[in-house]
Amino acid sequence: MPHVHWRDLVGQERVKDTLARAMAGDALGHAYLFCGDAGVGKFQAALELSLALLCNDSAAVPCYRCESCRQVLHHAHPDFQMVLPVCLQKEHKASDGKLSERGWGYLDEVCRGKVADPYRLNGPAGIATIPVEWIREVNHSILRGSVKQRRNAAIICGIDLMKKESANAMLRTLEEPPENTVIILITERPYAVLPTIVSRCQIMRFGYVDSGLMTEALGARYGMPSDDARVQNAVRCAEGSLGKARQLLEQPLDELLAEAETLLELCAATDWNETAVRLDALLSQRLDFGREYGRVERILTYVIYRIRDSFLRKAGVSGKYIREAFASHAAAGASCGPDTASRILAVCQDAIDAVRARGNVQLVLTTFLLSMMEIFHGKEQPAR
Template sequence: MQWPGIIGQYAVQEILQRCIAQNRIPQAMLLVGQDGFGTMALAIEFARVVNCYRPVIDGHSVTACGECQSCNQARSLQHPNISIISAIPTGKLDGADELRKEWIDGLYQLARQLAHDGYSPTRMEGANEIRTVQIRELTRQLSLSMTQRGRRVAIIANAEDMNVSTANAFLKTLEEPHADTTIILTCARPDRLLATIISRCQVITVPALDETTLSRALTERGNHQPEEALISASLAQGDYIAAEAFLADDVRQIRDAAVDLLRTALRGKDFRPSLTAAVHDLIGQRDRQRSTAVASALLLWLRDAYSIIQAGSAVQLLNADQREPLERFASTFARADFDAAYRVIERAVADVERFMPTQLVMLTSMMELRTIFLQARRS
C-alpha cells in the first residue's frame, strides 16, 4: 500500500514497509538521493508508521492509521520519539557550545513545515553546517529512557552537512547501540560522508522520479497546468522540489531565455560580445541549477523543431505555444545535424554537473551550436 504524501517511490516504500512488517528494523539507515526525490518525506513517514499504535498491516505492507494519539502527535512532528536534525548557520559564534534560541526556533519551524509537506526545504535559511553540539544533544536524548512507547527515530537531514568533527562525534553515537532507536540519514552526496558512517548504515537508494510520475504530481499536488507541468518535469531531472522551483520561476521564461540565447549565437559576425553578455545576464558563475534548466529547455525546444522536420507541422509539440517560431526554425535549419546539437547540450549539462564554470560551459556550447546550425544553412 502506498504511503500518503509520498510521490512515487514504490520500490523504496516496499523495502521500508517490509522491514517494518517483518520487525527487522535497522538501527541506522542511509537514504541516498535528493530531497526532491522524496528522501525526507520517506524518512518522516517511516517514523510515523513505526510509532503508530494501530498500524494497518496487510501482508508485507504497513501504513499508519492516521488516527491514534501517536499519529496525531506525529502529524505536526510534536512527537517525543521523532526528531529532525538539520544544518544551522555558522558565523561569528563558530565553536559556540550552545544552540542559540533563534536556531532552535528555526529548526522547530522547519520540522513543522516538513511534517505538513515532506517536500519542503530541509535547511533553514543561511544554514550550512550540522554542528557537534547538535550531535551531543542527540546523544544525550538517546541516553534518556523513552517517555512514550514506540520507536525513537532521529532523522539527520543532509548528513553531508556534518563537518569532520561533527561526523566523528556522530560516528561514536552510531557505534553505541540504543534500544528501540533508528537513526535515518538523508544525503544527496554520499561521497562526502565518512566511509565508516556509511558502513554502519543500511543504505537505500532513492532514485530520481520518472517524468510521468513527476508531472502528474505537479498537476495533482501543485495544481499546475498539465502542459507546464510536463515541461517542468523534463527540466527537473526527477526532482519534485526543483520542478516546483522552475514553475515558480516560470518555465516559459527560462525556455524563452534559452531560445533567445541560441538566436544571439546565430547572429552575424559580431555575435560574440552580445552572446557573452547574454550568458552573463542569464546565469551566474556557479549557477548550476539554472544552467542545467536553460540547457534542458533548449534541448526540448530543439527536439520540437526536429519533430516538425521529421513529421511535418501537424505533429504534437511540447512547446505548443511556440509553434510558429519552431516552424520557422525548422524550415531554416532543416538540414542541420540535430543529433550533434543534442550531444553538445547533453555534454554541457554533464560538464555543469561536474562543477565546471557554468558561464564558460554555456558560452562554449553556444559557439558549437552556432557552427552546427550555420554550416547547415550554408550548404
C-alpha cells in the same frame, strides 16, 4: 507489529515493500541510507516510516490522528529528531560563533516547513551546511533513549554535506545506537558520504517516479486534468522527480525560458567582451549575483531541453518525444550533428553538476559560455 500504511509516498513500491516487511517482522535495521535524486520521495518515506514507528495505533500505522503522530507532524515529538542542510545568517549565531536562540528557532522553522511539505525542493540559497551543534544535540537525544519508552527516530538529510567534526560525532552514534532506535540518513550523492558511515547503514535506493503516477499526483494536488499541457510538460521535464515537477508547475515557465534563451544567445555570440557584460547583467538582475542556485540549475536544464528537442525535431523524431514548451525553438541543436550535439549537452551537464555542488555561479557560467562558444565557432575564446 502493525501494518504500515504508506499514505503520501508516490511510487517506490520496492522501498515500501522492503520497509513494511522489515517492520512487520520486527527486523528494521538501526540505520538506513536513503539514496536517490531530489524530489523522488526519500524524505517522504523517511517521515512516514518515523510516523509509523512512533504511532500509538495498534492496527495500521501511521494513523495521523493520535497524539504521537500529531507531535511528529508539528516537529514537537521528544523521540523524533531531524537535521537539514541550512544557510545560517549572521543573526543566527552568537558572538562565540555558536547557534543563537534565534538560530535554534530558525532550525525549528525549517524543520516544520519540511515536514509540512516533504516533496518541496525550495532549498537554501547559498552554500548549505549542517551545524555541528545540531548534530551534537541530535546525538544527545538519541543516546538518551526514548522519553516515551517506545522508539527513537531520527532523519538526517544531506549527510554528504557534513563536515568532518559533525560526521565523526554521527559515526559514534551509528556504531553504538540505543535499542529501538532507527536513524535514517538521506543523500543525493552517496559517493560523497564517508565510507565509514555507509558501511554502518542498510542502503535503500530510490528510483524515478513513474510518469503516470506523477501526472495523477499533480492533478490531485493542483486540481488540473491529466491532459493539461502544463502538467504534461512538467512531467516530461522533471526527469522522474515529483518534486521537480511540482516546482515546474509552481514557477513561471515563460520567465525561466526567457533566461534560458538569453544564455543560448550568449553561447552563439562572437564578441566575448560583450558577452561578459551581458552575463554580469544576467547575474545581477535575475540571479541574485549567483546566489539563486536552484534557479540557475533550472535555466541550464532548460537550455539542455531546447537543444535536445530542436535536434530531435530536425531529425524527424516523433512529436511525443519532444516537450511542447521547447518544440518551436530553433536552437543550436537544430544546426549541428550528433557528435556536436553530444558535446554541447555534456558541457551543459558539467555546468549543472558544478551548480549542484555549490560552485561559484559566475565562474561556472563563464566556463560554460567559453566552452559553448568554442563549440559553436570552432575556436578558442580569450580568457576573461
